[in-house]
Amino acid sequence: MDQQEEIQALEAQKEIERILDAIKTEIPIYLYAQPGQNDVFTDVAKQAIRFFRQLTDKIVLREFDLNHESAKKLNVEYSPTLVFDPDRYNIRWLGAPLGEEGRIFLEALVLIGLQKSNLGEQSLQVIKRIDTPRNIKVFISASCPYCPQQALNALKAAVEKPELISLEIIDIQANPQLADQYSAHSVPQTFSNEILIAQGAQTEELFMLSLDRMEQQTVFIPENDAEEVETDLVIIGGGPAGLTAGIYAERSGLKTVVVEKGVLGGQVATTPIVENYPGLKQVGGKTLVDIMVTHALEYVQIFPGEEVIGITPGSPIIVQTTRRKFLTKTILIATGATHRNLGIPGEKRLSGHGVSYCSTCDGPLFKGRKVIVVGGGNSAATEALHLHHIGIDVTLIHRRDKLRAQDFLVTNLVQNNIPILFDSEVKEIRGKHRVEEVLIYNNKTKNLSTLSVSAVFIAIGYDPAVAIATQIGIELTEEGFIKHDNYRTNVPGIYTAGDVSGGYKQIVTAAGHGAEAAITIFEDLINPYWT
Ligand SMILES: Cc1cc2nc3c(=O)[nH]c(=O)nc-3n(C[C@H](O)[C@H](O)[C@H](O)COP(=O)(O)OP(=O)(O)OC[C@H]3O[C@@H](n4cnc5c(N)ncnc54)[C@H](O)[C@@H]3O)c2cc1C
Numbered sequence: 001m002d003q004q005e006e007i008q009a010l011e012a013q014k015e016i017e018r019i020l021d022a023i024k025t026e027i028p029i030y031l032y033a034q035p036g037q038n039d040v041f042t043d044v045a046k047q048a049i050r051f052f053r054q055l056t057d058k059i060v061l062r063e064f065d066l067n068h069e070s071a072k073k074l075n076v077e078y079s080p081t082l083v084f085d086p087d088r089y090n091i092r093w094l095g096a097p098l099g100e101e102g103r104i105f106l107e108a109l110v111l112i113g114l115q116k117s118n119l120g121e122q123s124l125q126v127i128k129r130i131d132t133p134r135n136i137k138v139f140i141s142a143s144c145p146y147c148p149q150q151a152l153n154a155l156k157a158a159v160e161k162p163e164l165i166s167l168e169i170i171d172i173q174a175n176p177q178l179a180d181q182y183s184a185h186s187v188p189q190t191f192s193n194e195i196l197i198a199q200g201a202q203t204e205e206l207f208m209l210s211l212d213r214m215e216q217q218t219v220f221i222p223e224n225d226a227e228e229v230e231t232d233l234v235i236i237g238g239g240p241a242g243l244t245a246g247i248y249a250e251r252s253g254l255k256t257v258v259v260e261k262g263v264l265g266g267q268v269a270t271t272p273i274v275e276n277y278p279g280l281k282q283v284g285g286k287t288l289v290d291i292m293v294t295h296a297l298e299y300v301q302i303f304p305g306e307e308v309i310g311i312t313p314g315s316p317i318i319v320q321t322t323r324r325k326f327l328t329k330t331i332l333i334a335t336g337a338t339h340r341n342l343g344i345p346g347e348k349r350l351s352g353h354g355v356s357y358c359s360t361c362d363g364p365l366f367k368g369r370k371v372i373v374v375g376g377g378n379s380a381a382t383e384a385l386h387l388h389h390i391g392i393d394v395t396l397i398h399r400r401d402k403l404r405a406q407d408f409l410v411t412n413l414v415q416n417n418i419p420i421l422f423d424s425e426v427k428e429i430r431g432k433h434r435v436e437e438v439l440i441y442n443n444k445t446k447n448l449s450t451l452s453v454s455a456v457f458i459a460i461g462y463d464p465a466v467a468i469a470t471q472i473g474i475e476l477t478e479e480g481f482i483k484h485d486n487y488r489t490n491v492p493g494i495y496t497a498g499d500v501s502g503g504y505k506q507i508v509t510a511a512g513h514g515a516e517a518a519i520t521i522f523e524d525l526i527n528p529y530w531t
Pocket of ligand 1: 236237238239240241259261263264265266267268270272273274275276306307308309334335336337338379382465498499500504505506507510
């Protein structure tokens with residue numbers, strides 16, 4: 001650990017201590033472990049609890065093996081299992097809090113310790129309607145940046161209604177047999193009473209609605225009128241472009257908000273390693289996001305887990321999100337890009353069951369197994385290298401005779417002996433309940449062949465996320481990006497920056513364009529070019 005990392009770790013520890021300080025009651029945790037079964041995870045669980053016990057004296061740990069009568073009483077079957085405050089709640093963790101999961105564990109301590117769900121008003125209204133038992137299972141992994149959000153939703157539900165809602169948070173690395181049993185081959189995946197109710201992370205309200213209706217919900221219409229917020233600038237998208245624009249705009253004196261529908265950091269949150277961001281020679285994507293978000297929060301208000309679903313141009317411009325309404329003078333569309341689909345048979349059906357678009361999230365489940373990465377650009381090469389380095393037998397499949405990825409990535413693939421099938425197109429993904437094989441067409445020899453694989457990672461590029469822009473007649477370039485002149489779109493008061501506006505798709509360029517766009521907006525608000 002270098003000096004800067006040491007300082008950051010100390011600051012993080014102090015912050016955790018401050019958060020835990022609010023807890024005034026004891027948090028009993030029962031750790032069930034059977035020697036010889038998943039010992040590595042048991043050790044990690046003990047280390048994690050030891051770490052948190054140094055920061056708060058409220059955790060009361062009791063350790064048992066699986067033969068103990070309390071294990072039978074509580075139906076604990078897997079080693080290790082952590083059971084939280086069993087007299088009050090029915091919340092357990094199968095596995096140990098590793099990596100991203102540390103955040104979930106901290107949130108669990110806080111919610112259970114405070115005996116408060118911290119649910120928003122809209123979610124409370126939905127959960128009030130649930131009047132029959134729900135047993136939630138959330139499958140997560142240590143390297144999945146989306147998992148904490150979904151696990152937190154489930155935790156809040158279980159803390160809010162302990163008499164009806166029970167929760168199992170299941171780490172797929174510690175419990176691959178359970179992941180197989182539920183075909184949970186992408187994370188997060190959420191089941192309630194054995195029914196799949198969500199794939200991926202949801203906003204709090206959508207989670208509660210899915211739990212209420214027992215099927216995945218994609219739209220949440222609030223029962224009350226959304227809250228109204230007046231601003232100078234609404235930034236849509238919390239990726240590098242949006243976050244940087246937020247910092248610049250607030251520092252220029254504009255009342256600004258950032259609205260993010262998914263995970264803050266956008267594509268960077270799912271990037272395993274970034275090696276070309278100035279000042280940071282090599283940094284995990286999620287770490288870079290945390291640094292950016294912490295910085296942005298010093299200035300700008302961020303609304304995470306909230307999707308912009310409509311814009312009405314005018315004065316003010318109205319921005320409708322899944323939770324509230326913003327009345328604003330300007331908008332910056334920084335919605336980035338979303339992954340492209342192959343559009344072949346089996347892809348949609350087996351998505352989440354071996355078909356994946358995020359190697360950092362789902363890779364760990366396929367350790368020691370054979371998988372393919374489809375694509376030939378930087379993302380495909382990066383994903384293949386990442387999977388190889390975590391112990392997966394990976395083959396890269398590309399439809400052309402040469403990769404588009406940068407030279408150093410290609411060299412890296414060769415040095416690591418990662419097989420590449422050139423001139424090859426995946427035509428079908430097959431499997432009854434999970435990916436079992438792919439049908440490959442060689443476009444030179446015209447031969448069809450099959451390859452047995454456990455997973456297909458698709459990395460064939462990204463399409464600009466322009467849906468919200470096209471709804472209101474914003475013009476696009478021929479390539480489908482938002483057309484702009486110095487970040488101004490054809491609709492007065494509406495601007496764009498980052499990947500959605502074309503150009504080089506890099507973190508540093510997105511951040512740079514975000515900064516420039518914010519300055520343009522500031523200048524235009526002083527001297528509106530449209531009047
Ligand atoms: C696998 C991978 C590896 C990469 N590696 C590197 C690298 O090593 N170095 C590098 O410089 N670049 C890398 N990139 C590219 C880089 O991540 C992008 O260029 C950059 O993230 C673009 O930033 P952005 O803010 O424009 O968009 P994004 O990062 O895409 O963020 C846009 C955000 O907008 C949100 N959003 C979309 N629609 C809405 C809506 N309606 N309401 C609210 N929010 C919305 C999205 O959820 C998203 O979080 C990589 C990309 C990928 C996918």
